[in-house]
């Protein structure tokens with residue numbers, strides 16, 4: 248059932264989730280037919296248009312995102328969260344990937360819309376990530392039973408501070424491909440470049456920055472300006488995507504590519520990520536978890552970079568172009584196949600706007 252208002256408006260909340268920004272909807276407020284829903288979302292976001300001038304999208308893939316949330320009917324989950332990546336200059340709406348950043352706002356949205364009762368002083372919401380079927384736990388402050396967005400936690404890539412949102416993941420292996428190592432091996436050579444293809448929440452092609460003649464410490468803008476590099480990375484990604492069983496990924500938002508190198512800023516691993524063609528200003532949550540899972544595996548590209556990491560440690564400080572993302576990744580690389588026990592991250596989120604979106608003039 249569509250809860251559009253008489254003038255075609257749809258209830259919508261805009262939240263920043265981690266280093267992304269998205270439009271959050273209740274599933275019941277959107278058309279149930281996916282084609283009709285996608286058509287509405289394209290109009291709401293202003294796609295296709297490189298500036299998304301006639302919509303709410305922010306003209307980058309990180310700000311052209313949608314979360315569709317509903318009460319879950321599955322045991323072990325409170326709400327269902329379907330992530331939709333809305334194209335910017337291409338009229339595409341894709342459910343092929345997850346988003347750990349928008350996940351950081353799902354629990355608060357669920358409380359604000361009355362899907363989940365608030366606890367005091369905090370609330371835990373079990374979120375089934377519809378794109379992959381796995382369940383994440385999100386914990387955030389709700390003193391006195393009201394969502395608090397303000398707080399003292401800073402995350403790289405977001406100015407200021409906000410309340411911490413603790414995300415814990417389980418069962419993320421094979422989110423889009425069914426396997427941790429979707430090509431069946433820990434290392435492949437694609438286009439002459441050694442890669443490790445991994446999927447622990449996000450399908451990612453991991454390669455050494457040095458394979459592209461890079462240090463891995465380049466700025467986002469320097470990478471974005473290097474058209475030849477972007478073409479080479481995309482060619483690699485398209486070939487690797489086929490090897491990963493994802494078919495022709497030419498127009499798909501997955502797999503991502505992460506180039507790894509020695510850290511340069513006191514972290515444990517330097518990363519430069521392409522989502523999927525343009526460089527990320529930071530790194531995605533599940534993308535980082537997948538890339539770190541890969542380098543933890545003996546034989547993987549980048550495994551040499553983990554030699555100085557504390558044995559048995561699970562906390563990894565990942566450098567990216569605008570700072571650091573600290574994640575928890577607990578992997579048993581000795582198991583056959585390698586086992587992922589759990590992973591997690593601290594994010595922040597903020598409600599930016601709550602009102603009615605108008606898909607038509």
Ligand SMILES: O=C(O)/C=C(\CC(=O)C(=O)O)C(=O)O
Nearest residue numbers: 267347348522531532533534
């Ligand atoms: O890889 C992308 O397209 C960007 C993401 C996805 C994400 O959150 C994740 O990897 O969990 C982001 O930074 O939001």
